[in-house]
Ligand code: SF4
């Protein structure tokens with residue numbers, strides 16, 4: 001006799017527990033098998049089923065019951081092969097016969113811990129509600145008392161500075177015949193400062209991204225700089241860069257990141273004597289908005305030949321960076337030393353700045369950096385940032401929203417009169433709902449000097465499928481169905497690097513127009529409206545109060 | 554919009570001339586208020602040049618508090634000028650409009666000028682704070698050889714109200730602005746011209762970057778950078794910051810508020826200095842629309858435009874008398890006997906500078922100099 005457990009299928013999950021259920025239409029399906037072949041997790045399988053068919057022939061009803069075996073596409077109820085909602089099956093189906101449907105009452109997290117393994121994934125925080133940034137409006141519109149500027153006609157200077165800026169009182173200037181000149185005899189250290197586009201491309205490593213994705217972004221960046229004159233810089237992420245790029249003239253468009261695993265830095269240090277350009281900056285990663293307290297992680301199946309050579313490690317091993325820099329025992333000493341040694345490596349010609357995850361303690365870090373004359377900026381990455389691999393709990397529950405974090409840091413600098421000395425870079429959730437320029441402008445008006453974006457670019461340049469309903473988010477598995485975050489040639493050959501480059505250029509050009517469309521009616525064109533918080537409002541009193549902006553309704 | 558009328562001359566003249574000039578530009582302002590700032594005083598004030606003058610408005614109770622305070626600080630009043638007010642409908646008469654001339658406290662007599670200047674500033678701010686909550690004391694300037702008058706109402710009527718035609722009040726530099734502040738609440742402190750330590754300016758237009766500029770100035774650690782009931786007050790303070798605090802030559806005021814583009818800096822001997830300033834002073838960059846007219850402590854007058862030249866402004870005159878006005882008709886009124894073909898209409902790169910005593914006028918072009 002069958003055990004009851006098997007008969008009543010107890011201890012098996014119903015598909016109602018799953019975040020996405022597959023709707024498959026028997027009548028449309030031609031059984032071509034493309035969907036089951038493309039599914040990255042094998043959530044659907046070709047199967048057979050016995051069907052009871054009732055038919056009647058002739059003019060009078062004479063029902064006959066027969067049974068036949070039919071082929072079907074079936075969704076499996078194995079939690080390890082849950083449907084991610086990626087919709088690749090829908091994309092490849094020639095007959096519109098299959099699509100995933102989001103199931104808002106799923107109980108996925110109750111079960112996604114089999115074998116005691118806490119759920120790990122890629123992507124972003126699963127919270128589809130609009131962010132604070134998306135609720136901010138630009139309400140101070142120049143009208144009759146002050147002509148609004150014309151986004152199409154007036155000249156705009158959408159540039160920002162990356163680097164420690166001396167206060168006017170400390171500039172080594174002297175007047176000579178009514179003209180100011182730099183006093184060459186002065187021993188004042190003038191820190192390196194770059195003029196860059198205010199939207200930066202955030203750290204996505206060569207290992208996390210597939211070769212065509214990284215190449216595509218790199219080509220786009222070169223085009224933006226060299227053909228369009230838009231000084232967009234891109235951060236390498238942890239793990240170094242291809243040695244050829246390090247020794248090329250393009251290095252000046254890159255921010256090199258050093259993180260707690262120091263991956264790739266052997267190669268970088270070795271390439272130093274042959275570098276023909278300085279990098280745009282050095283970013284020291286202390287934290288990441290998507291997964292505060294979680295270190296970097298590159299799964300073994302992504303560590304193939306190229307990555308192992310760039311990072312200087314054997315192939316097929318998990319590359320975990322510790323959550324913190326092991327040498328970091330105090331901010332005063334370790335961080336200052338790290339900033340100084342990185343500065344020294346490039347003869348103090350390159351801005352060096354730390355990146356931290358959004359946190360209540362950001363102000364403490366900020367104040368320390370404000371006192372350190374070599375700290376070139378502070379990058380704060382809010383909770384809505386993305387990542388290639390992390391524990392779900394870190395992504396969903398850890399971190400601080402960027403809006404209030406940046407605002408209080410800016411106001412703190414204002415109190416010290418240092419708001420223009422230490423640029424703040426805001427990241428984490430910029431463009432979460434597609435409003436890249438509006439989110440960037442809002443952050444700038446709250447006090448950021450620049451913003452940094454990552455996952456928005458993956459979505460807009462390579463159609464990354466992920467969203468805040470945990471769609472896809474397979475980035476950590478090496479099975480990215482778009483070929484964005486995988487080192488598997490079978491998958492990444494789906495991605496065309498020149499299309500990625502083209503889209504990157506589209507994105508920046510469109511954002512540039514939109515930024516002008518926002519700044520022109522606010523009456524700002526020759527400088528960024530950094531800290532112009534009087535132009536912002538929100539229809540939520542608590543947010544208005546917290547950010548020190550006006551409430552409107 | 555508001556209208557500006559400044560006159561600088563080698564001879565003393567009556568501020569009525571500015572008021573009449575404002576009147577010719579009436580179509581451009583709404584007659585809702587007037588501010589007058591007189592520098593290099595003549596008439597009855599000529600012998601009193603060395604004494605700092607406290608200008609303001611107060612209630613009877615406020616007057617008593619001012620006098621007590623000044624006495625306690627050791628200031629000795631040497632003269633008080635009260636305009637003889639002719640009450641007019643529509644003008645809300647205050648108890649007392651005054652310009653009080655003081656001698657320095659004994660302990661300050663021998664102190665260097667910088668210290669005296671700081672004392673005057675500190676005293677003005679203290680009085681301002683004393684009367685701020687109940688508006689019993691409003692003080693506009695406290696400085697030798699400078700008088701400021703402000704009131705809400707039509708400029709021509711106000712001239713009559715203050716008896717400017719009767720009092721023999723004269724000066725060699727007079728700034729006049731017609732119209733109350735429109736962008737923020739009506740407040741006498743919001744009325745142009747603004748003054749700080751020998752620098753006075755008035756502005757036509759709105760300053761869209763007011764908030765970050767205000768925050769920046771207030772965080773400079775200088776007590777005088779306060780107030781800001783008007784978005785235009787920051788122009789006076791940026792000027793003071795540039796010339797007084799940083800010691801930069803006057804034309805760099807233009808470089809700070811409307812910096813050159815990077816390409817435009819190339820090849821200049823001061824390129825590196827400009828680049829550093831561009832970074833270091835980006836919080837002070839304005840976008841206009843603004844036309845700023847002002848004077849510096851040595852009696853130099855200037856007019857400067859925003860980087861798009863979105864506001865009107867013209868300078869004209871002859872050796873010994875120049876008018877810096879919003880419109881040419883104002884110059885016609887103030888200096889009719891001049892060569893009109895030499896009138897200057899400064900464009901976006903220009904700063905028109907009239908030397909002390911109205912001896913010569915120069916157009917300083919930001920791009921070419
Ligand atoms: S939506 Fe994606 S994961 Fe789900 S069945 Fe289709 S292909 Fe597989």
Ligand code: SF4
Pocket residue numbers: 122123458463464465466467471472473474475476479480481482483484485
């Ligand atoms: S498409 Fe690729 S990058 Fe995007 S969520 Fe899926 S696995 Fe991650």
